[in-house]
Amino acid sequence: MMNIGLTGGIGSGKSTVARLFQNRGAYIIDLDVLAHKVEEPGGAAWNRIVKHFGRKILDKDDRINREMLGGIVFRDSEELEKLNSIVHPAVFEEWCLRVDDIVNNDKEAIIISDIPLLIEVGWHKAMDIVILVYTSPGVQTERIMKRNGYSYEEARNRINSQMPVDEKIPFADFVINNEGTPEETEAIVDRIWKKLLEKRKDSKNEEIKR
Numbered sequence: 001m002m003n004i005g006l007t008g009g010i011g012s013g014k015s016t017v018a019r020l021f022q023n024r025g026a027y028i029i030d031l032d033v034l035a036h037k038v039e040e041p042g043g044a045a046w047n048r049i050v051k052h053f054g055r056k057i058l059d060k061d062d063r064i065n066r067e068m069l070g071g072i073v074f075r076d077s078e079e080l081e082k083l084n085s086i087v088h089p090a091v092f093e094e095w096c097l098r099v100d101d102i103v104n105n106d107k108e109a110i111i112i113s114d115i116p117l118l119i120e121v122g123w124h125k126a127m128d129i130v131i132l133v134y135t136s137p138g139v140q141t142e143r144i145m146k147r148n149g150y151s152y153e154e155a156r157n158r159i160n161s162q163m164p165v166d167e168k169i170p171f172a173d174f175v176i177n178n179e180g181t182p183e184e185t186e187a188i189v190d191r192i193w194k195k196l197l198e199k200r201k202d203s204k205n206e207e208i209k210r
C-alpha cells in the first residue's frame with residue numbers, strides 16, 4: 001500500500017489531477033466528501049457540532065446549514081478552531097476506515113487522498129508521499145471565477161484565506177504545474193505514475209529480500 005496526499009489551492013486542479021490518477025489505477029479518497037458525510041445528521045460530528053453551535057445552524061430537515069455555520073466560524077477564529085477540533089478527528093477516523101477497506105481488497109493499492117488542507121492540518125506527516133498541484137493565484141482566480149461563477153473579489157478572498165501555495169512547495173515530493181494545457185498536465189501525471197509504480201516495485205523487492 002502507498003498512501004499519497006494530493007493537495008493544492010482552491011481551483012488549482014486537484015480533482016482534475018485525481019481523476020487522471022484514478023484512470024491509471026489509483027484509488028481516490030476525496031476528503032471533502034468525507035467531511036460532508038461526518039456532518040450529516042447521524043454522522044460522527046453532527047451531534048457535537050449541534051451541541052456547541054446550537055440548533056440555529058440547522059435547516060428544517062436537521063441538516064447543518066453550511067452557509068450559516070461558515071458565517072459564524074469565518075468571523076471568529078476561536079469558533080473555527082472549535083469546529084475543526086470536532087470535524088478533523090471524525091474525518092481522520094473515516095479516512096482510516098476507507099484506507100482499511102481498500103487495502104483489505106488490494107494490498108498493493110496506490111491510494112491518493114485529495115486533501116485541500118493537507119499541510120495546514122499536518123496530515124502530510126501521515127502520508128508516504130505528497131503531491132502538490134500548482135497554479136499561480138492569477139490562474140486560480142480565473143478558473144474558479146469560471147467554475148463557480150464567483151466575482152473577482154469573491155475568488156480572491158477565497159484564495160487569500162488559504163496558505164500561499166509557494167509555501168507548500170517545500171513539503172511536496174512532486175509538484176504538478178497545472179498552468180498549461182490539460183494534455184501537458186496529463187503528461188506530467190504519466191511521468192509521476194511511472195515513478196510511483198517503480199517505487200512500489202522497489203519496496204516490494206525490499207520486502208522479499210528481508
Ligand code: ADP
Nearest residue numbers: 010011012013014015016143147178180181182
Ligand atoms: P480543485 O479540485 O483544485 O478545486 P478543479 O480540478 O476543480 O480544482 O479545477 C478547477 C477548474 O479548472 C475546473 O473547472 C477544471 O475543469 C479547470 N481546469 C483544471 N485543470 C485545467 C487545465 N490544465 N486547463 C484548463 N482548465 C483546467
